[in-house]
Amino acid sequence: MQVISSNNNSRKLKMDKVVDVLIVTYNSSRTLKKCLQCIKNAVPYNRIIVGDGGSNDRTIEIAKHEGAEVYSFPRKDNLIGRIRYKLAEKAEKDWMLYVDSDVYLYQNFWTIMRCLIRPNVGMAFAVQDSPARTLNTYLTSRKLGFITFGNTIVPRHLMLVCKEMLNLNGGEDVFFAKFVKKRGYEVICLNEHLSFHDKSEEDLDRKFSRWARELGEEKLLMKFILLELSNIRNMACMTIKDGTISDTSILLRRSWKMLSSFIEGLKAP
Numbered sequence: 001m002q003v004i005s006s007n008n009n010s011r012k013l014k015m016d017k018v019v020d021v022l023i024v025t026y027n028s029s030r031t032l033k034k035c036l037q038c039i040k041n042a043v044p045y046n047r048i049i050v051g052d053g054g055s056n057d058r059t060i061e062i063a064k065h066e067g068a069e070v071y072s073f074p075r076k077d078n079l080i081g082r083i084r085y086k087l088a089e090k091a092e093k094d095w096m097l098y099v100d101s102d103v104y105l106y107q108n109f110w111t112i113m114r115c116l117i118r119p120n121v122g123m124a125f126a127v128q129d130s131p132a133r134t135l136n137t138y139l140t141s142r143k144l145g146f147i148t149f150g151n152t153i154v155p156r157h158l159m160l161v162c163k164e165m166l167n168l169n170g171g172e173d174v175f176f177a178k179f180v181k182k183r184g185y186e187v188i189c190l191n192e193h194l195s196f197h198d199k200s201e202e203d204l205d206r207k208f209s210r211w212a213r214e215l216g217e218e219k220l221l222m223k224f225i226l227l228e229l230s231n232i233r234n235m236a237c238m239t240i241k242d243g244t245i246s247d248t249s250i251l252l253r254r255s256w257k258m259l260s261s262f263i264e265g266l267k268a269p
Contacts, residue, residue, distance in 0.1 A: 019153065020091035021048045021099055023068070024083045028101035029058040031198050036066040038104040046093050051083040059101075081168025081175075084149065088159040096159065100150040103128065104196045112192060113153060122185025123177055125152040126194040147187070149173045151195045158185065169214070170227070205254055212258040216265020224262050228255060 021039055025032060039048060048068040052060055054075070063070045071090065073083045088096060095117055099105065109126075116124035125148050149172070159165070162179050165172055177187045199207075208227070215224040 018044045018046045018093060019095045019097045020093045020156075021045045021097045022084065022087040022091065023048065023050045023063075023099050023101050024053065024080055024087070025050055025055060025059050025063065025101045026053040026078075027055045027057045027059060029055070029062055031102040031104075032059055032062045033066060034104055034198075035099065035101050036063070036068060038106075039099060040066075042105045042107055042109045043097060044110065045097070047091070049087050049090055051087045053078040053080070053083060079167065079169040081165040081170075081172035084172060085159060085162070085165040088154075088156055091156055094156055096154050096156050098149040098152045098154060100148075100197070102198045103150045104198060105151060106194050106196070109151070109194045112194060113151075113190065116153060116188055116190065120184075120186055121153075121155070121188060122158050122180030122183065123152060123154055124186075124188040124190065125150065126190040126192055128195045128197040129193050130197040130199060147173045147177045147189075149176075150197060155185075158183070205257055208254055209257050209261040212261040213265040213268075216262040217268050219266065224258075228258060 021043060023032075023035070028035075036048065039045065048066075050060075050063045050068045050070045052063070052070060052072050054072070060070050060072075069090075071086070073079075073086065077083070077086075084098065113124065113126065128148070128150060152173075154176075158180055159176070162176060164175065164179070168175060181187055212224060212227065215221075215227065
């Protein structure tokens with residue numbers, strides 16, 4: 001993965017390249033309105049397309065009110081990789097911008113990111129700010145190999161040939177990065193803070209616990225072990241980076257909650 005910094009030349013490009021913006025949602029009512037408003041203020045988009053995984057709050061209402069197209073992916077179709085792929089099928093432009101529903105793009109996002117729309121680029125994104133200490137450490141550390149779909153431009157044709165995305169529910173960002181690199185394209189992490197990821201430690205706890213419970217319900221032990229190992233890896237890397245164990249208690253607690261949720265899933269009828 002290439003890590004680069006923007007320069008003045010990249011900022012002189014004309015604002016003539018538009019993208020389709022793709023957003024995956026699930027009970028995103030707290031953050032979605034601001035997410036969409038930031039996109040509309042920062043990006044010369046063609047369409048904003050939302051794929052919802054079965055929200056039971058005001059997510060769909062907010063998306064429609066802000067002018068987004070909304071498609072529902074309930075039950076067996078509620079896999080984040082599958083939703084990302086299906087949204088790419090509905091897009092029109094050669095390039096797509098994936099934005100997470102709890103990510104707010106800064107005003108200068110597109111002014112800088114547009115320089116990365118090049119024939120040899122298969123995936124490009126920028127580092128993010130975050131209120132969650134563990135996530136902020138992860139997002140800003142080059143040693144951790146940061147990969148995300150949170151603020152990411154992707155050529156549409158590459159996504160459409162990556163059929164494996166249809167069966168992925170988590171880890172699809174890392175999988176896609178490996179996929180495009182094997183085909184000779186660059187994966188670029190722009191070393192500038194161009195968005196804010198509005199996710200607290202409590203949000204992260206709930207997210208990982210939900211993933212763990214779903215894996216338990218489906219009796220997917222090996223996938224759960226990989227999820228736990230990923231959390232433990234982050235714990236070790238953060239400790240090495242900071243020279244302290246300041247974040248390990250948070251990650252240890254998260255690891256225990258994931259195990260408890262997985263067991264609950266196993267017991268579910």
